[in-house]
Amino acid sequence: MPQSIVTDDLDAVLHELPTLSVEQTAPRRLKVCIKAETLPALLELLKGSSGYLHLSAISCVDWPDTEEFELVYHLWSYEVKQLVSAHIWIPKQPGRFVSVYDIHAPAAFFERDIHEMFGVHFEGSPNLEPFILTEWYGPPPMLKSFNSRAYVEETFQWQQYSPEWLKELEAKGGGIVE
Amino acid sequence: MSQTVIPIHQPSADHNPDTDIACRTVEPQEKNLLRRVIDRVADHCRARSLFILHYCTGCGAIELPPTITSRFDSERLGIQPMVTPRQADILLITGYLSVKTLKRVILTYEQMQGPKYVIGMGSCSINGGMYWHSYATVKRLQEYMPVDMYIAGCMPRPEAIQQGFLQLMAKIDRGEGTAWKDYYHNYNTYLGHQQALFGPDWHTPTDVIAEARHYDLLSDNTLGEHTDLLAKFASEYVTHPIPSAKAIPRSTS
Ligand code: SF4
Numbered sequence: 001m002p003q004s005i006v007t008d009d010l011d012a013v014l015h016e017l018p019t020l021s022v023e024q025t026a027p028r029r030l031k032v033c034i035k036a037e038t039l040p041a042l043l044e045l046l047k048g049s050s051g052y053l054h055l056s057a058i059s060c061v062d063w064p065d066t067e068e069f070e071l072v073y074h075l076w077s078y079e080v081k082q083l084v085s086a087h088i089w090i091p092k093q094p095g096r097f098v099s100v101y102d103i104h105a106p107a108a109f110f111e112r113d114i115h116e117m118f119g120v121h122f123e124g125s126p127n128l129e130p131f132i133l134t135e136w137y138g139p140p141p142m143l144k145s146f147n148s149r150a151y152v153e154e155t156f157q158w159q160q161y162s163p164e165w166l167k168e169l170e171a172k173g174g175g176i177v178e
Numbered sequence: 179m180s181q182t183v184i185p186i187h188q189p190s191a192d193h194n195p196d197t198d199i200a201c202r203t204v205e206p207q208e209k210n211l212l213r214r215v216i217d218r219v220a221d222h223c224r225a226r227s228l229f230i231l232h233y234c235t236g237c238g239a240i241e242l243p244p245t246i247t248s249r250f251d252s253e254r255l256g257i258q259p260m261v262t263p264r265q266a267d268i269l270l271i272t273g274y275l276s277v278k279t280l281k282r283v284i285l286t287y288e289q290m291q292g293p294k295y296v297i298g299m300g301s302c303s304i305n306g307g308m309y310w311h312s313y314a315t316v317k318r319l320q321e322y323m324p325v326d327m328y329i330a331g332c333m334p335r336p337e338a339i340q341q342g343f344l345q346l347m348a349k350i351d352r353g354e355g356t357a358w359k360d361y362y363h364n365y366n367t368y369l370g371h372q373q374a375l376f377g378p379d380w381h382t383p384t385d386v387i388a389e390a391r392h393y394d395l396l397s398d399n400t401l402g403e404h405t406d407l408l409a410k411f412a413s414e415y416v417t418h419p420i421p422s423a424k425a426i427p428r429s430t431s
Contacts, residue, residue: 132278133278133314134278135277135278135281135375135376135377136277137377138313141313141314146313148311148312148313149311151313152310152311152312152313152317155313155374155375156306156316156317156318157317157318157321158305158317158318159304159305159317159318161305174341
């Protein structure tokens with residue numbers, strides 16, 4: 001086990017909140033699991049006291065068994081050069097959570113992205129318009145319940161293929177190189 | 179029964195057969211022959227000076243720099259990259275097309291001037307390649323625009339691309355590089371496929387129907403139920419009145 005990376009500042013922050021678990025996953029990474037409603041407070045405290053200024057990503061995981069979304073907020077500190085990943089779980093229905101745009105401005109993009117890929121609604125997010133999928137009319141495509149293959153089967157047609165074509169190519173001196 | 183011979187040109191005061199080049203009416207088939215000879219010469223020349231617009235959508239684009247620059251030097255075939263669609267002859271689509279980029283490709287394609295050629299390069303443009311079960315990528319490019327040639331491979335080596343270029347040149351030289359006309363002949367079908375992906379209000383700023391009329395390429399399938407939707411959603415871009423599929427006189431060909 002490497003030496004603990006929980007600095008005094010961080011320790012103080014984590015003691016202020018009802019933390020579910022803290023685990024060091026790599027020499028510079030800390031996994032913190034907390035209750036969803038305490039997340040904005042955690043971000044504020046981390047930003048204020050420990051220099052975790054950079055929200056580098058928000059990721060989302062769809063857990064079909066427990067009917068939950070796991071949201072992971074990745075925070076980087078340039079002072080102590082460590083990454084804290086804050087994990088929270090929200091129920092899939094109604095799939096709503098608060099925006100952290102007021103704490104970290106880059107959250108706007110991440111939330112917009114998660115909204116379009118998973119359908120999570122972030123209250124207070126400045127813009128939840130389609131971002132990448134502007135030509136998309138289906139359900140949020142990153143959901144486990146979305147069957148990409150079935151969608152493709154009914155939306156697109158397959159190219160015809162004839163094995164004769166390869167023979168024609170080989171007759172011309174082409175073909176597949178092993 | 180007496181036969182009257184009608185002289186082709188009547189000598190008259192204001193008509194001098196020695197200087198007047200329009201002294202003889204040109205027969206239609208003769209005109210066609212002349213046009214065909216000119217076309218053949220033009221095709222022959224055209225095949226030797228092609229400009230490609232490389233639409234680098236996918237990873238296959240990485241094989242283009244060696245193809246174009248000194249190593250394989252496609253310029254010795256007379257093929258050079260070009261920066262704008264309006265000056266390009268070949269639209270080279272180098273890999274997977276997401277639905278979103280397809281939209282841009284269609285806009286680009288319609289800006290190119292005829293005769294134009296489309297090469298789909300890499301497995302992805304043929305059947306989706308390794309993205310075959312992705313909801314976001316298009317599977318068959320030829321549904322959305324006429325494709326002259328596909329170059330298979332993931333990704334094709336510069337040799338294969340050169341080979342493809344040579345085959346396309348030979349095809350143009352033979353006068354067979356006419357796939358672009360199909361876009362006008364079957365605009366209704368192509369537009370229908372596009373609308374299936376982008377929704378019924380999809381349209382481009384290009385007035386393809388007017389172009390088809392200009393090139394004299396209107397056919398049975400240029401107009402139809404899908405182009406009728408243009409009248410509804412794209413009226414500001416289409417020449418008025420938009421001919422309805424029912425109202426247009428059918429060409430006999
Ligand atoms: S065919 Fe292969 S190299 Fe080309 S875009 Fe697809 S995955 Fe990339």
